[in-house]
Each structure stands twice: as structure tokens, then as C-alpha cells.
Amino acid sequence: MSVTIKKGSAAGTLTRPEVEDFLYAEAELLDEWRLPEWLDLFTDDATYQIPPTDIPADASPENNLFYIADDRYRLGERVKRLMKRTAHAEYPHSKTRHQVSNVRILSQDADQVEVACNFFTFRTKDDFNNIFFGKLLYLLTVSDGTIRIRSKRVVLDTNGLRNQGRISIIL
Amino acid sequence: MKPNGNDPLVMIDNDRHLFKVSRNNFTDPDVFVKERERIFSTCWLYLGHESELKKPGDFVTRVVGGRSILFNKDRQGNIRALFNSCPHRGSQVCRERKGNAKSFQCFYHGWVFGQDGALRNQPGEESYGHDFKNDPDSNMRQVPRLESYRGLYFLCYDPEAIPLVDYLGNAKEYLDVIFDQSVDGMEIIGGTQEYAMNANWKLLVENSIDGYHATSTHATYLDYLKSMEGGLTDVALRGVGKDLGKGHGVIEYTAPWGRPAGQWVSLWGEEGKQEIDALNARNEKLYGKEKADRIAYKNRNLLIFPNLIINDIMSLTIRTFFPQSPNLLHVNAWAAGPQEESAAARKFRLSNFLEFLGPGGFATPDDIEALEHCQLGYRNSEDVRWNDISKGMGLEQPAMDDEAQMRAFWREWSRRLTGSEETQGERA
Numbered sequence: 141m142s143v144t145i146k147k148g149s150a151a152g153t154l155t156r157p158e159v160e161d162f163l164y165a166e167a168e169l170l171d172e173w174r175l176p177e178w179l180d181l182f183t184d185d186a187t188y189q190i191p192p193t194d195i196p197a198d199a200s201p202e203n204n205l206f207y208i209a210d211d212r213y214r215l216g217e218r219v220k221r222l223m224k225r226t227a228h229a230e231y232p233h234s235k236t237r238h239q240v241s242n243v244r245i246l247s248q249d250a251d252q253v254e255v256a257c258n259f260f261t262f263r264t265k266d267d268f269n270n271i272f273f274g275k276l277l278y279l280l281t282v283s284d285g286t287i288r289i290r291s292k293r294v295v296l297d298t299n300g301l302r303n304q305g306r307i308s309i310i311l
Numbered sequence: 312m313k314p315n316g317n318d319p320l321v322m323i324d325n326d327r328h329l330f331k332v333s334r335n336n337f338t339d340p341d342v343f344v345k346e347r348e349r350i351f352s353t354c355w356l357y358l359g360h361e362s363e364l365k366k367p368g369d370f371v372t373r374v375v376g377g378r379s380i381l382f383n384k385d386r387q388g389n390i391r392a393l394f395n396s397c398p399h400r401g402s403q404v405c406r407e408r409k410g411n412a413k414s415f416q417c418f419y420h421g422w423v424f425g426q427d428g429a430l431r432n433q434p435g436e437e438s439y440g441h442d443f444k445n446d447p448d449s450n451m452r453q454v455p456r457l458e459s460y461r462g463l464y465f466l467c468y469d470p471e472a473i474p475l476v477d478y479l480g481n482a483k484e485y486l487d488v489i490f491d492q493s494v495d496g497m498e499i500i501g502g503t504q505e506y507a508m509n510a511n512w513k514l515l516v517e518n519s520i521d522g523y524h525a526t527s528t529h530a531t532y533l534d535y536l537k538s539m540e541g542g543l544t545d546v547a548l549r550g551v552g553k554d555l556g557k558g559h560g561v562i563e564y565t566a567p568w569g570r571p572a573g574q575w576v577s578l579w580g581e582e583g584k585q586e587i588d589a590l591n592a593r594n595e596k597l598y599g600k601e602k603a604d605r606i607a608y609k610n611r612n613l614l615i616f617p618n619l620i621i622n623d624i625m626s627l628t629i630r631t632f633f634p635q636s637p638n639l640l641h642v643n644a645w646a647a648g649p650q651e652e653s654a655a656a657r658k659f660r661l662s663n664f665l666e667f668l669g670p671g672g673f674a675t676p677d678d679i680e681a682l683e684h685c686q687l688g689y690r691n692s693e694d695v696r697w698n699d700i701s702k703g704m705g706l707e708q709p710a711m712d713d714e715a716q717m718r719a720f721w722r723e724w725s726r727r728l729t730g731s732e733e734t735q736g737e738r739a
Contacts, residue, residue: 194503201661205503228680229679229680268683300503302506302507302641304670306670306679308671
């Protein structure tokens with residue numbers, strides 16, 4: 141899946157509605173478990189991180205214990221894993237609804253756009269329902285006429301994961 | 312009365328090499344109440360690590376054994392555990408998760424306490440009796456017992472408890488092997504994984520020292536390791552399981568993954584190899600070859616009864632957990648590492664941790680799924696009554712994928728709940 145952006149667009153000219161369309165499309169891929177296509181949204185040097193909630197939000201995974209700190213390789217392995225029947229935590233697949241709102245472009249240059257938005261994601265599996273919520277921080281870039289994710293950082297608002305238990309889906 | 316309400320908690324048949332645990336133990340509210348009284352109120356429970364309180368005034372609040380605790384260091388460097396309840400009306404005095412403070416003020420009526428919990432002042436002091444402040448009941452109460460071993464602080468709510476070092480017993484030597492990995496001392500690495508499972512806490516005890524489930528539960532993790540260039544050695548997964556007495560148990564084994572404590576994998580590069588070689592040479596000089604090899608090449612999943620797990624595996628993790636109800640547990644997990652460790656080694660340590668462990672890892676979520684489905688399966692406990700923990704029972708030296716270390720837990724658990732040394736046929 142790719143989101144149509146104006147021909148000849150570069151990171152420097154991306155508009156908020158274009159970014160919003162992209163984020164909605166990303167959410168749809170996740171809710172439909174089209175994870176290999178979702179992975180294609182990322183650049184080769186991309187990162188995907190979820191820090192714990194008892195350290196500063198800008199802390200580094202090199203000297204702090206995160207929930208998730210994937211480079212592009214491990215993110216690919218995460219997707220590969222989640223598509224297997226032996227990824228027991230997500231088999232049968234849970235149902236999810238990824239919601240994004242309050243989308244803002246924080247900064248923008250010729251190479252990339254820094255985006256923040258609020259999110260809440262509902263997950264249901266077996267008899268359990270979970271809600272994840274917080275803020276998403278993206279660095280987006282444009283290559284070959286499509287928007288790509290250079291980094292995605294999920295900043296949870298909850299104190300840890302007492303309600304959710306685990307992060308076995310992609311947020 | 313439920314049909315299994317009168318079953319023994321644990322049933323042992325030594326002749327037939329059978330060890331059965333009643334599924335009622337995982338669901339019965341009466342068992343839960345007795346556990347609070349006979350286990351979480353009398354055993355030594357892990358509170359935190361000294362490295363979490365680096366500076367005078369540092370504090371951490373934490374729920375331990377169902378109680379709200381303020382763990383802090385005063386300006387003289389004394390480390391304390393206080394019940395985080397105002398002596399006046401009971402409000403939690405400190406509402407921050409961690410920080411640094413010279414004093415603690417309860418916001419409800421404004422009482423102020425020192426770092427030692429002593430009442431310093433309160434609004435309207437003149438309306439109280441003249442020796443009100445001298446009454447110990449005016450102070451925040453200290454937890455009856457607080458002792459430490461190798462930087463690990465444990466508390467106990469039973470003033471009569473035996474000393475911590477005696478309680479640790481044979482587990483002490485394993486803690487030494489783990490904590491001797493560092494000469495400057497271990498530290499908790501920033502960031503706590505705080506998660507939960509809809510499962511009885513004893514399921515996580517078993518799972519944390521279970522060498523039997525890896526190939527089926529963690530198939531995708533093993534796939535991942537195999538596919539990763541240079542991620543594995545050809546060392547076999549092999550070792551022993553041990554009952555250490557007093558409810559403690561361990562599995563100790565070799566494994567193919569890289570260990571920042573001394574087993575290099577090619578993924579870590581030449582520089583990583585030099586560092587690991589230097590570490591092993593240092594340990595050999597300090598401790599002799601036999602112990603240095605054990606530090607480097609042996610993995611340990613250690614259970615300190617009832618609920619502390621120290622996994623010295625592809626990373627070093629300290630994990631403790633508490634039941635909220637028979638079918639819900641809360642987990643706190645930390646990564647630990649030597650203070651003297653290089654930035655590169657720290658990075659590998661954390662990367663190793665995240666691949667396998669924790670609620671976002673490639674393995675732990677599948678453990679959680681398994682334990683939650685055990686708990687769901689216990690809906691049938693009235694008809695399908697027993698768990699089997701017999702594996703390796705007749706063997707002189709049970710292997711790491713046998714269950715001797717779990718039987719150690721269950722024997723002690725049953726002894727404490729029933730007050731009897733004899734497990735078979737005993738009831739709580």
C-alpha cells in the first residue's frame with residue numbers, strides 16, 4: 141500500500157493532511173494484520189522503539205531497558221515472527237483498532253518531517269480487552285514518491301503495562 | 312463444597328515417581344488468603360537493589376507482598392524500608408514513584424516526616440499533647456526487617472524471621488557466582504518493565520525455571536536465533552536442575568546464545584571478543600579457572616523462594632512478582648549489569664535482553680499466553696484436578712529440562728501452607 145502524495149513531493153513540502161492520510165493507512169495495515177506491507181513503510185535504517193514509563197521520554201535504549209528497541213533487522217524479524225502460527229501470543233490473531241489523532245508537524249526540512257500525534261489502540265483476544273494510549277513520535281521522509289518511516293517511537297502514558305500485560309501487537 | 316476442596320495441596324508418590332499439584336491451588340480464594348498470611352507475611356521478599364538508591368535522599372516507592380513501601384536512603388547513607396502510610400489517617404505519604412527528598416509530607420493534613428520516617432512537624436502542633444511527637448506511633452512505621460546480600464535488599468514482615476543469609480541457604484552460593492561477574496558491583500540499568508498476567512503467580516514461578524518448554528513455546532525465538540548470522544555458538548543446551556532446599560531451586564546449564572558474562576558470539580565482532588577474553592582472563596585470575604568458566608559458560612535460572620527470579624542467561628535479569636488475586640499477577644523486571652562494563656558490552660546486554668525477555672520480547676509474550684491459558688484451563692479443575700510435576704523424579708541427577716527445581720518450590724510452599732513437613736495427603 142502506498143498513500144498518494146502530490147507528484148514531485150519531497151519531505152520539505154509534505155502537508156499535514158498528507159501525513160494524516162499516511163498515518164490512517166498505516167493504522168489500517170496494522171488492524172488488518174498486513175504486517176509485511178506495513179514493514180515496507182520503513183526505511184532500511186529505521187528504528188521502532190517503546191521505552192518503559194519510569195524513565196525520561198527521550199532516554200536512549202543503549203543504556204536503558206526498553207520494552208522494544210528494534211532496528212530495521214529486528215523489526216523485520218518481529219513481523220516474520222508475528223505472521224507465524226507459533227507466535228502463540230498472537231495466535232489466533234487478536235483484533236485491534238489503531239486510532240490516531242491530534243496530528244502535528246513539529247519540524248520539517250528538505251530531508252524529513254518530525255510528526256507527533258496522540259494514539260489509542262484497542263486490542264481484544266480471548267476474554268481480555270486492552271487499551272494502549274499515549275503519544276507517537278515519527279520521523280518521516282519521502283523516497284520514490286512515497287512516505288517512509290525513519291523512526292517511530294511509542295510513548296505510553298500508563299504506568300507500565302499493568303492493564304495490557306504485554307505488547308505482543310505492533311502499536 | 313467443591314469436589315476438590317478437600318484434595319491435598321500436593322500429592323507425592325515416591326514409588327511411582329509421581330508428583331501432583333492440585334489445580335485448586337491456582338484458583339481458590341482461601342488459598343490466596345493463606346498465602347498472604349503464611350508466605351508473603353513471613354518470607355524474605357525482594358525489595359530492590361542498592362544501586363537504585365545512589366545518592367542520599369534517593370527514594371523509590373514499590374508494592375511488595377501487597378504492602379505499599381517507601382525504600383529510601385537518608386543523608387547518613389542508611390537504607391530504610393518504611394510502610395508508606397501516614398500514621399495519622401493512613402494516606403500514602405509519598406505519591407511519587409521515585410525521586411530525591413529531604414523529607415516527606417503527607418498532603419492530606421500536612422504532616423511532615425524525616426527520611427527516617429520520624430514525625431518532624433504537623434500543622435496545629437499546639438493542639439496535641441506535649442509528648443505527642445515522642446510517641447513512636449506518631450512516626451511512619453519501619454518494616455520489621457530489612458537485610459541485604461550482595462546489594463540485593465530484602466524485607467520481611469515477620470520480626471521473628473531467621474536472618475536473610477540463613478534464609479538464602481544454598482542459594483547464596485549461586486548468588487555469589489552471579490554477582491562475582493562484577494568487581495565494582497552490579498547495578499540496575501535504568502528502566503523497569505512493569506507488566507501483568509491473568510494467571511496465578513505460582514505459574515510464573517514454575518515457568519521461570521522451566522527448561523522443558525523452550526522448543527515448543529519459544530519456537531519463533533529459536534527460529535530467530537538460528538536465522539541470525541553469528542548469533543549462536545554450537546554449544547549444546549545441557550545441564551542440571553537442583554532443589555537447593557528451603558524452597559529455592561535452580562537450573563544450571565550451557566546454551567548456544569551469547570553471554571555478556573563470558574560467552575562470545577561472532578555477532579559481537581573482534582572488539583567484542585577482546586573484551587570477553589579480557590573479562591574471562593580477569594575472572595580466572597580472581598577466582599581460578601573452574602569458577603571463571605562457570606561464570607562465563609553456565610547459565611542459571613535461580614528461584615529464591617517464594618517470588619524472586621534471577622536469570623543469568625543471555626542477559627542478567629532480576630524479576631519479582633506478586634499476586635493481586637488468584638488469577639492476576641503483577642511483575643517488575645529489571646536488567647542488571649556490572650558497573651565497569653563498556654558501552655558496547657552494555658548495548659549487547661540490553662539487545663540480548665530485549666530479544667528474548669520482557670513483555671515486548673520475542674519469547675516472554677508466548678510465556679504469558681501459556682500461563683493465561685493454564686489459568687483458563689483451570690476452569691475445569693473440579694473435574695480435571697491435578698497438575699503433573701513428575702519429570703525426572705526417579706533420576707539421581709535430574710536434568711535442566713526436568714522438574715526437580717519446581718518440586719523444591721512446591722514442597723516448601725506446601726510446608727508453609729499446611730504447617731506440616733509431610734506433603735502427602737496434607738490439607739491447608
